[in-house]
Amino acid sequence: MSLAVEPVIGVLGDRGLRRRLVVGGGVVFAGSLVMIALAPTYLVLLASLVLIYPASGAFVSLSQATLMDADTPNRERNMARWTLAGSVGVAAGPLLVATGASWRAIFLVYAAVAAVLVVLVRPVSFDGAQEEGGGFRAAVRELRNPRVVRWLVLLELQDLGGDILYGYLALYFVDSVGVDARSAALAVAVWTGADLVGNVIVLRALPRVGGLRWLRWTALGVAVVFPAFQLASGLVPKLVCIALLGALHSGWYAISQARLYEELPGRSGSAMALASTTGALGAVMPLALGLLAGRVGIHDAFWLVLVAPLSMLAFVPRRERV
DSSP: OHHHHHHHHHHHHTTTOHHHHHHHHHHHHHHHHHHHHHOOSHHHHHHHHHHHHHHHIIIIIHHHHHHHHHOGGGHHHHHHHHHHHHHHHHHHHHHHHHTTOOHHHHHHHHHHHHHHHHHHHTTSOOTTOSSOSOHHHHHHHGGGOHHHHHHHHHHHHGGGGTHHHHHHHHHHIIIIIOOOHHHHHHHHHHHHHHHHHHHHHHHHHHHHHOHHHHHHHHHHHHHHHHHHHHHOOSHHHHHHHHHHHHHHTTTHHHHHHHHHHHHSTTOHHHHHHHHHHHHHHHTHHHHHHHHHHHHHOHHHHGGGGGHHHHHHHHHSOSSOOO
């Protein structure tokens, strides 16, 4: 549902409807969280999740697009700040669960936070997000632009070294390394902490290093460290490698997404729409990795992750375009 609705939301965001979409999406987002918290049956829970994903596209993704339009010279740093905030959320979520509160109570807390954000966003100016986008046809025409396609493809491929690797990490440590669930949870915690630290480093380093150089350097680092992770034996060496990988991949999404926005100046909603559309293709990659793991084992299937850094090294430009 989200993959079908989000591209429409993005294009409409470039047609003077951004304020209404963001505020309306926030209302639905908060309401969906309440529905999740109070859901008495599976079907109600399912309906709540079906609502919350496209609502997140309007409330969260379109807010990101607006941020990219608000301060164009600092797109990369603002995306790095955005990603850092997400890393804090990823780290804080399990800590909130660890307090012993029920998941229903936690979702009610999330709903209250979302409601406050809706109130705060209402007076925000959305000037500049007016009718500049040209509609659906103009967005589709951008798929002929090789620079736009490059960042769309890299956004999906880099995920092999990010969320997809993270999603299979606990399973890898249990099935391949042979540790118990507690040690696998430790590996996930190490990755999460390293990702948070890495995002802090990215934010500080970008003004000195530059986004393209950072992508190439860290891709080279991952291309070296990941084989070491695969070939290492024992829990501790693999945890060290996972910490390095978690830190090195930080910034890949932020910089690549910022570069996509840069290729479509004044049309950040269309950039969001195109990224949502190619996300449907990216959604196949976790399935492909899982099917491959079912045939050859998760250790051997994990070599597919190397596609991410090698793609970055092959396709990220070596210098800025004037």
